[in-house]
Amino acid sequence: MSKPAELLTDAIATGQVLSIRLPMLAMGMVSPSKGSQREQIRMVTEKMEALALGTIAVQQYWLSAAFRIWATGLSSTDMEKAFDAAYAPMRKTVRANAKRLSRT
Secondary structure (H helix, E strand, C coil): CCHHHHHHHHHHHHHHHHHHHHHHHHHHHHCCCHHHHHHHHHHHHHHHHHHHHHHHHHHHHHHHHHHHHHHHCCCCCHHHHHHHHHHHHHHHHHHHHHHHHHHC
8 A cells, every 4th residue: 555545544544533432532421431431541541552662663763774874874765664663553553443443
């Protein structure tokens, strides 16, 4: 899949997740239940996990690239590869959420 198509797919999945979760949040405020509380906790923890994994991935990329950059210099694709490394955990999370939430 091309990069623009991937970003479009992620944008659609993000909209889908928001359209399902926002009413769940609102309903959880009106009449809290164990299920709504679990989903609210999951919303926060999965975002923190995806951010942490993305941060680790981009740091690992730049650490490995640092040794190569000294010898060959910075390539034109290094920034794109760093972005891809950082964004991959978030992409995985939003797509999994869209799939899971659309079944409920």
